[in-house]
Amino acid sequence: MLCNTKKERLLILLLIRAMLPAEGLASLPCFVGFDLGTSGARISIIRPSNDSSSYQELHSDTVSWSDEKRYDDPDAWMSAVAILLEGSAAYLSSVASICFSGTSASCLLIDRANAGAVTRRPRMYDYDVCHSVDPIYGVRALTRLESFAPPQHTTRSPTSSLAKLLAWHEQTPLTKQEALAHQADYLALQFLSENKACGSGPSNFRSVSSDWHNCLKLGYDVRNLCWPSWLLDCLSQANIDPRNVLPEKVVSPGEPFGTISRRMAERFGLPATTVIVGGTTDSNAAFFASCPSTANVGTAVTSLGSTLAIKQTSRNYIEDASVGVYSHRFPSVLMPASTSEAYWLAGGASNVGCAVLRQQNFTNDELRDLSLLIDPNVDSHYRYYPLTKKGERFPVADSNKEPILHPVPNDRAEYLHGILQGISDVECGGYLALSKLGADPPIPHTIFTSGGGGKNEMWRSMRQRRLTDTFKENVQVLRAQNSEPSFGAAVLAAAHLRVS
Missing domain, CATH: 3.30.420.40 (ATPase, nucleotide binding domain)
Structure with missing residues (x-):
C-alpha cells in the first residue's frame, strides 16, 4: 500500500x-x-x-x-x-x-x-x-x-x-x-x-x-x-x-x-x-548542475563545499555502510529515452571539507594568494585528516575518528598545502572505495568539480595528479561550468x- x-x-x-x-x-x-x-x-x-x-x-x-x-x-x-x-x-x-x-x-x-x-x-x-x-x-x-x-x-x-x-x-x-x-x-x-x-x-x-x-x-x-x-x-x-x-x-x-x-x-x-x-x-543536485544533459556511466562529480561528497554514475548498485557508500537511483525524468535499465549514482559524503579552512582562519585573500605558492606536483609531508570535529561518515564510517591538523607549521602556505592534500586524499579514498565495491566502470573517466573548492585551479591540478596516481590510469578533473546545487x-x- x-x-x-x-x-x-x-x-x-x-x-x-x-x-x-x-x-x-x-x-x-x-x-x-x-x-x-x-x-x-x-x-x-x-x-x-x-x-x-x-x-x-x-x-x-x-x-x-x-x-x-x-x-x-x-x-x-x-x-x-x-x-x-x-x-x-x-x-x-x-x-x-x-x-x-x-x-x-x-x-x-x-x-x-x-x-x-x-x-x-x-x-x-x-x-x-x-x-x-x-x-x-x-x-x-x-x-x-x-x-x-x-x-x-x-x-x-x-x-x-x-x-x-x-x-x-x-x-x-x-x-x-x-x-x-x-x-x-x-x-x-x-x-x-x-x-x-x-x-x-x-x-x-x-x-x-x-x-x-x-x-x-x-x-x-x-x-x-x-x-x-x-x-x-x-x-x-x-x-x-x-x-x-x-x-x-x-x-x-x-x-x-x-x-x-x-x-x-x-x-x-x-x-x-x-x-x-x-x-x-x-x-545529487550538484551532480545534475555539473552535467545536466548526460547520464553517461563513468561520469563523476566531486562537490567541494563545507563538506566533501562524491557521486559516480554506475551500471551497478553498490552499498556498504561500514565505509559510508550508498547508491541513489538516477532520476527517471533525466534518463535517456533509449535507456531501459536503471543507472545509479554511487557515492558518499565525508565530514572533511572546506569548512576546516574557515575553522583555521584562512581568509579568501589568503586562499587565493597562498595557493599561488603551492606546487601541485609536489607532495606535502604533512599527513592531515582535516575534520572540523570528531566523527567521519565516508570513506570510513567512524563516529570516533578524530581530526588530525597537527603539527601546525609556521608557514601558512605549507599548512594550506597539507590541508588541501588531506582533503584530496579523502577524495581518492572515496573513489577507490567505490571501485572496490564494484562500481561499473570501476574508474571514473571524468570528474567534474562543484562547490567553492572547484574554483581553485592549483587544487584541481593537485587532485588530478593524485587521482591518476591512485588508479594508475588517467583521470580527467574538470571544473564544472555550472556547479550550484x-x-x-x-x-x-x-x-x-x-x-x-
Whole structure:
C-alpha cells in the first residue's frame, strides 16, 4: 500500500498537465531550484537554451545564515526562501515548476493534523545519534536497526534518517500524528496545495511527500521502489505505525508532487498552475548542475563545499555502510529515452571539507594568494585528516575518528598545502572505495568539480595528479561550468516536462 506505481505517477502528471493553459508549456518557460545548505540558501531560475540540450540561468541569489538565521531552523529556511523569491519578482509570473534540495538525512518531525507544524526540531546531516546529549537513545536505536536492517545497509549509519527517527522515539514515543519530513520535503509541504488531490485531507491535515534520494537513508527500497518489509517490521515492533510516520508519496526526483497552494501563489505572484516536484539532496543536485544533459556511466562529480561528497554514475548498485557508500537511483525524468535499465549514482559524503579552512582562519585573500605558492606536483609531508570535529561518515564510517591538523607549521602556505592534500586524499579514498565495491566502470573517466573548492585551479591540478596516481590510469578533473546545487534543483524542476 505504501508503494508508488508508475501508473500512479503518470496519472498525477496528466492531471497537472490538464490544469495548464491550453496554449501549451511554452507560456511557462522558467524553472526554479532552491538549495538549502550549511552556509546559506540559494535560488536559481533557468530556462532551456536555444538548442534545448542545456539550460540558461536567468537569475540567482543567495541568503547566508547568521546567528539569527541558523541552518537548522525551519523558520529560517522559510524566511530565506521568501527573501529569495521576493528578490526574483521579475521572473515569477513565468514559473512552471519548483524543486527543493536539502542536506542529506537532515530531517524533523511534524504534526500532520496541525498543518505540518514542527514538533521536534531538525537533526541535521551530521547529527550522530551516538554523540547526542544523551547517547543512550542512539545506542538503543542502532541496536534495534541491527536486528532488522540488511547487512551494510546505509540506514545502519548513526547519521541516517532512520537512526534519527528511532532515537527520537526512544527518547519520547512518537504520537500518532507525528510524521518525518526531510528538509526538502518540509519546504515542498509549505508550498503544496491544500487540495485533497495534492496530498491533504480534511481541515488542517497534511501529508508528507518525498523522493527517492531523500528517502534512501530512511530505508526506502530504491531498487523495488517501495518501503521494504524489514523497515515496516522494524517500525511496527517499536510501536511506530509506518502509515503515519513515513512519507505517503515517494516519487523520482523531478516528478510532480502537485500544484502550488493558492496562498503561496498569491503571496509571491506565482502562477496558480506552478508544479512542485520531487526534490533531492545537495550533493545529487550538484551532480545534475555539473552535467545536466548526460547520464553517461563513468561520469563523476566531486562537490567541494563545507563538506566533501562524491557521486559516480554506475551500471551497478553498490552499498556498504561500514565505509559510508550508498547508491541513489538516477532520476527517471533525466534518463535517456533509449535507456531501459536503471543507472545509479554511487557515492558518499565525508565530514572533511572546506569548512576546516574557515575553522583555521584562512581568509579568501589568503586562499587565493597562498595557493599561488603551492606546487601541485609536489607532495606535502604533512599527513592531515582535516575534520572540523570528531566523527567521519565516508570513506570510513567512524563516529570516533578524530581530526588530525597537527603539527601546525609556521608557514601558512605549507599548512594550506597539507590541508588541501588531506582533503584530496579523502577524495581518492572515496573513489577507490567505490571501485572496490564494484562500481561499473570501476574508474571514473571524468570528474567534474562543484562547490567553492572547484574554483581553485592549483587544487584541481593537485587532485588530478593524485587521482591518476591512485588508479594508475588517467583521470580527467574538470571544473564544472555550472556547479550550484540550486541550478541542479532547477534542472529537475524542468525535467518532468520531458515525461510523455
